[in-house]
Structure formats: C-alpha cells, structure tokens
Amino acid sequence: MNNKPKTRMTKQRKAILRVLKNTTIHPTADWIYEQVKKEIPNISLGTIYRNLNVLAKNKDIMVLDYGSTYSRYDGNPENHYHFHCKKCEQVFDLELPCFHDLNEKVNEDTNFKAENHRLEFYGFCPDCR
Amino acid sequence: MNNKPKTRMTKQRKAILRVLKNTTIHPTADWIYEQVKKEIPNISLGTIYRNLNVLAKNKDIMVLDYGSTYSRYDGNPENHYHFHCKKCEQVFDLELPCFHDLNEKVNEDTNFKAENHRLEFYGFCPDCR
DNA sequence: ATTTAACTAGTAATTATTGCTAATAGAAAC
DNA sequence: GTTTCTATTAGCAATAATTACTAGTTAAAT
CATH class of the missing domain: 1.10.10.10 (Winged helix-like DNA-binding domain superfamily/Winged helix DNA-binding domain)
Incomplete structure (x- = not known):
C-alpha cells in the first residue's frame, strides 16, 4: 500500500x-x-x-x-546558518560551510544520537556594526 | 543619573x-x-x-x-546547548562546553560581528534511540 | 471526458501572549 | 515603626499569529 x-x-x-x-x-x-x-x-x-x-x-x-x-x-x-542583527533586526544567510562535526561531537561525548542541528548567530551586521 | x-x-x-x-x-x-x-x-x-x-x-x-x-x-x-528528542519531544540540557570559537569563526570569515549564538540539536535521546 | 479527493476562499475559532486599571505591597527614607 | 513612593499585582479585556471549518472548485489519474 x-x-x-x-x-x-x-x-x-x-x-x-x-x-x-x-x-x-x-x-x-x-x-x-x-x-x-x-x-x-x-x-x-x-x-x-x-x-x-x-x-x-x-x-x-x-x-x-x-x-x-x-x-x-x-x-x-538546505541546512545553513543565519545571522540575526540586534540593531536592524534583519536575518541574513551566512556563507559558511555546515559544521557536520558538531553532530559527531555530541554523538561521541554523550549518549544522545544527534541527526541534525540548528545554529543561529546574534550580533551586528556589516552595516550596523 | x-x-x-x-x-x-x-x-x-x-x-x-x-x-x-x-x-x-x-x-x-x-x-x-x-x-x-x-x-x-x-x-x-x-x-x-x-x-x-x-x-x-x-x-x-x-x-x-x-x-x-x-x-x-x-x-x-548560562549559554548551554539543548537536545530535542524527535520521539518523546523532551528538551534536554547537553553537558557540553560552549563552543566559543564558533563566534570567532564567523568574525574571521565574514563581515558580521557575532556576539553570541544558539545551538540546538535534534535526534533521539538515550531512552528513545 | 469523467471522476475523485486534494485543495481553495472566506470566515470563524483558537491560543499564547500582552495591555489596561484600580488596588496592593516592597523597600527606601524618615 | 511609620510614611511615602512607585513597581508590581489580580482580573479581565484585547491582540496577533495561526489553525479549523465548510461548501464549492480544480488538478490530475483513469
């Protein structure tokens, strides 16, 4: 079926x-x-x-x-990271490769089985810094 | 004042x-x-x-x-990371040190000024895996 | 072309959260 | 301890984002 x-x-x-x-x-x-x-x-x-x-x-x-x-x-x-500007409050895409080893680190160091993750950065964008 | x-x-x-x-x-x-x-x-x-x-x-x-x-x-x-179990839907604290170098990596590789970040993992907890 | 169930427009309902206001109560000054 | 001042509270109304409902519509398989 x-x-x-x-x-x-x-x-x-x-x-x-x-x-x-x-x-x-x-x-x-x-x-x-x-x-x-x-x-x-x-x-x-x-x-x-x-x-x-x-x-x-x-x-x-x-x-x-x-x-x-x-x-x-x-x-x-596709999984990618975002940057939140604290001043203009815009959300930007970051041109960074995904850190796949973060999942692996969790799987090595803990008993959890991580399949994916979400990472958000906060600070100031090029125009507001 | x-x-x-x-x-x-x-x-x-x-x-x-x-x-x-x-x-x-x-x-x-x-x-x-x-x-x-x-x-x-x-x-x-x-x-x-x-x-x-x-x-x-x-x-x-x-x-x-x-x-x-x-x-x-x-x-x-204090900044710490969380783990979201896809099965039981509980949210757990992870006993992992904070990866401060993630902010530095953004600041080196881009024009953004990252001050902090939030990282959430998704997968299966020890009981549900 | 016919058929069928996924989909739509319009609207009502829901749900987490915030706003409002007169009354209350911390805590600083006496 | 008493007074004073204003942050805070209880109770309730209002918001705002999102979802539910329903009768009619339409994409796409037959």
Whole structure:
C-alpha cells in the first residue's frame, strides 16, 4: 500500500514557492501573502499558511521559528546558518560551510544520537556594526 | 543619573524563580503557572508572563522560543546547548562546553560581528534511540 | 471526458501572549 | 515603626499569529 498523500501543484502553491525562492529576506507569512496577492488577488491568508506547512513538510522550504512571535520562511531547504542583527533586526544567510562535526561531537561525548542541528548567530551586521 | 529600573523581589517573582530553578524540564509558562498556583492560588497568568520577561531581561533565566507555538523557560541563564528528542519531544540540557570559537569563526570569515549564538540539536535521546 | 479527493476562499475559532486599571505591597527614607 | 513612593499585582479585556471549518472548485489519474 501507498499512503503518501498526493500533493498537487496548484497555481497558489506554485506562486507561493516562487515568491519564496526569489527573495533572501526570510519573509513572514504576511509578507508572502502581500506579494502573492499581486498575482492572485483573492488568495486567502489561510492558503498561504497551509501551503507553507505543506512545503515545509515536503522539505521544499525551511521554517525559521526562532525567538519571535511569528515565523519566517526560507526558500533554501538546505541546512545553513543565519545571522540575526540586534540593531536592524534583519536575518541574513551566512556563507559558511555546515559544521557536520558538531553532530559527531555530541554523538561521541554523550549518549544522545544527534541527526541534525540548528545554529543561529546574534550580533551586528556589516552595516550596523 | 541612574535610570536602571529598581526591580523588587516580590513573593510572586521569588516563587516563579524558585519553581524554574528546581526543574530541568524547560517548562512552559502554563506549567509554571500551575506549579506556583499551589503556593499562591490567586496568582494570575499575566503575572507569570510579566515576571518571566523581567527575569529574562535581568539574565536570571533564559527563554527558549525555538520551533514551537509557545515558549519554554530555562532556569539556567548560562549559554548551554539543548537536545530535542524527535520521539518523546523532551528538551534536554547537553553537558557540553560552549563552543566559543564558533563566534570567532564567523568574525574571521565574514563581515558580521557575532556576539553570541544558539545551538540546538535534534535526534533521539538515550531512552528513545 | 469523467471522476475523485486534494485543495481553495472566506470566515470563524483558537491560543499564547500582552495591555489596561484600580488596588496592593516592597523597600527606601524618615 | 511609620510614611511615602512607585513597581508590581489580580482580573479581565484585547491582540496577533495561526489553525479549523465548510461548501464549492480544480488538478490530475483513469
């Protein structure tokens, strides 16, 4: 038997994915909503949320739900690190290779079995430092 | 001039801090509310939130607002890493020294000025692996 | 072309958290 | 100890992000 849900690529889902893939600002659901509305004026905010959840589950995008009352979304599903500026409050992608040895260190030094990790840096961006 | 707000150690604040210092389960505001109510039955949930925010601002505790619709709180204000079990969904403290060189690596390799970082591991705990 | 279930728009509901206000109570000064 | 001052509280209303619901729609398999 095959229980995997058949996800359809609707025009709404396609538009949401395209908007998210074409920005680096790690937008909120509401920002995405405003952008997609330019193309599909009567799209509903619920549709944005539902599709972001589906896309995240399918590993097409990444949810950044760190340290805030709302989530931000990232069109790059590969693990990478972020930098949060304490002044301008923007979130930047860091051009650093992933430290895979962090997982290994945990697995060597503890009884936990680490499969992945999330690392976020806080400080000042080049413009604000 | 001295503008720092004079924080008072009220019995509510003291109780909240004690409850949080005496657990390792990284509880939610609501869990703390239920515990403190045993001692101060008419305490209000707003008081819990306000004090958790004050205590966090004073660096007496730490807020863990990662990947969830609600925040968890940690009575240990020193930077340390957490492990999220994918099965039992508990959050554990890791007995690992802090990797200070991660900040330095960012500062050497990029134009960002990293002051601190947060690192969370995901996988399976000793009981669930 | 027909069929079917995944999906949508619109709206109501939920949930964690914050805001408001009159009353209370730490703690500093007397 | 008493007074004074203002941070804090209880109780409740308000927010804001997100999810749930439902009747109608549509992608895509047959």
